[in-house]
Amino acid sequence: KIVFFFSAMARPHVLVIPYPAQGHVLPLMSLSRYLAKQGIQITFINTVFNHNRIINSLSKSSSHDYLGDQMKLVWIPDGLEDSPEERNIPGKLSESVLRFMPNKVEELIERMIGESTIISCVVADQSLGWAIEVAAKFEIRRAAFCPAAASSMVLGFSIQKLVDDGLIESDGSPKVNKTIQLSPGMPEMETNKFVWVNLKNKESQKNIFELVLQNNKSIESTDWLLCNSVYELETAAFGLYPQILPVGPIGWSQSLEDDESTSLGSFLPQDRDCLDWLDRYIPGSVIYVAFGSFGFMGKIQLEELAIGLELTKRPVFWVTGSGDQPPIKPGSGLIKVVRWAPQREVLSHRAIGCFVSHCGWNSTLEGAGNGIPFVCIPYFADQFINKAYICDVWKIGLEFEQDELGVVSKLEVKKKIDEVMRNDGEYTKRAMVVKEIMMKSVAKDGISYGNLTKFVNWIKKEAN
Incomplete structure (x- = not known):
């Protein structure tokens, strides 16, 4: 049983919600550690399965040495506790994310508010549009964080155009096998290898495509849309959607001298x-x-x-x-x-x-x-x-x-x-x-550094 302890101090408090996969948890953990170093209290939500894997992988030290007082790791169930083998079945995890997790996150926020915790902002994985909607329901400020390339996000935002151009069906399946470029300077993409198509499993494709559509809608109500990328490396994608702000590579502005802590979040x-x-x-x-x-x-x-x-x-x-x-x-x-x-x-x-x-x-x-x-x-x-x-x-x-x-x-x-x-x-x-x-992007005059600094200042201003 997890004991929840939330400080009643007036410092900013951010609730962080990653998609429950290793490649999503790690960059959001890096962002959380960066925010914690700026004096922001972090509550990081994992599924119970991933939470236990993270704690068990911290073999050389107690989790407190990694986390300090600024970060709390908490967990919610993922609905697969009775059949853990289903976590390895493509489609089952995405279904849990889509149908089961939203209520559990809502219950956790209700419990925190009931314990007089003031949440300054929810930072949610960009692929969890429902988390943005839950935050909006409680009138909490919100930021979406994309752990992938800006081009991946731009592809998701372009779905309606792809349907209108006759390239994909309304369920995301490709109508034609064709190589396209969303904008000059962006990478070429094959329609049969779009992010949601190429998941090796029909059930996953359906769930992930539904998540992408939901995200496109909910992203409109975010205060911030952050991306773990570099402006100069994806100029064309950022040019198409200027509201996407590069803050990457996340965690690199911290020196590699505290490398032990780069393992935090590892499964x-x-x-x-x-x-x-x-x-x-x-x-x-x-x-x-x-x-x-x-x-x-x-x-x-x-x-x-x-x-x-x-x-x-x-x-x-x-x-x-x-x-x-x-x-x-x-x-x-x-x-x-x-x-x-x-x-x-x-x-x-x-x-x-x-x-x-x-x-x-x-x-x-x-x-x-x-x-x-x-x-x-x-x-x-x-x-x-x-x-x-x-x-x-x-x-x-x-x-x-x-x-x-x-x-x-x-x-x-x-x-x-x-x-x-x-x-x-x-x-x-x-x-x-x-x-x-x-x-250069994470150095003092860099674009990522500047965006991250503005984001931190905004959180601190919101808390007061």
Whole structure:
């Protein structure tokens, strides 16, 4: 049982509500820690399942050392307690988010108000439009936070136009297979790979599309629409919708010296010994392989990837997440495999020379923000938009080509990695330019820094 304790002091108090997936929780946790450092009280809501995973992953320290007095982690049920295996079934989680969570959040806010807690603002994941509506019902100020690229949000805002142009049905299904560009300078998108289409499951597609439509409506009543991105890297998308304010990469204005706390929000315990292993290798020599927390790769593809990586004859650091163990031959000393790692620190390590990635937005920002070139193997949701940025817009990586069976062959793995890591360093040079742009955005005169400062000042003003 969680005991709720809310301070009655008059400092601002922000309620933070992420979508219950790892890639959404981490950036909102970074934003929360930033706000807490500005003297703002934070109550961070997770589902009970994710709450327990986060607490259990904080192995080296008590949660209080990570959180201090400014942050409280609280939980609500997700409706899947009686059948936990359903959390792994695509469609079930999105259904819980859509149908079950709204009432639980409303009950929590009622309880907080009943305990005389004054909530200055609700910061909700942009994909939870209902959370904005719940806040409005209680007349609480509200901000939506998009943990993905601005282009992903712009795609959602463009649904009616896509229907009118005959590109998609009213349920989001593509009418034609076509590559489109919402605006010059934005990445090209394929209609059969739109965020809500490419979820590998019809039920998920239906639920996520319904969430997107709901969000488009509720977003109109937000006071702020923040995005974990960088103006200079997505100028065209921000130009189309000036109300979207870049504040990314979130958490990077804090130095990496308090790195222990970058693990806060992680669902799995991090293997920190990997940093000692990386110390053995010369700068730019190690291939880092990670596909996020889901680990979605089939057995045949895992095998081809493992053999292809061995063929490069380079050191490899491979993070599996929840996926299967790669079939590495015994005695393959150049390859280290762990379940989870402190990714930001790994990518900032001088030994890393290339990132083989699924192109989740957090991974995209963390790789680019450290000047690391990519080899891309996107799988679902917004990863195809991010891949287009990496390969076509910023030109800091290459995509693996699949054969007629949809498999990336071992020879293709070796070829693309060799090309990205070749001696002229063409991809690394361009990645370093992108890194520079990102660092400037969170520095004192940067656009992201300025937007975040205005947001903090507004919260403090609202509290008084």
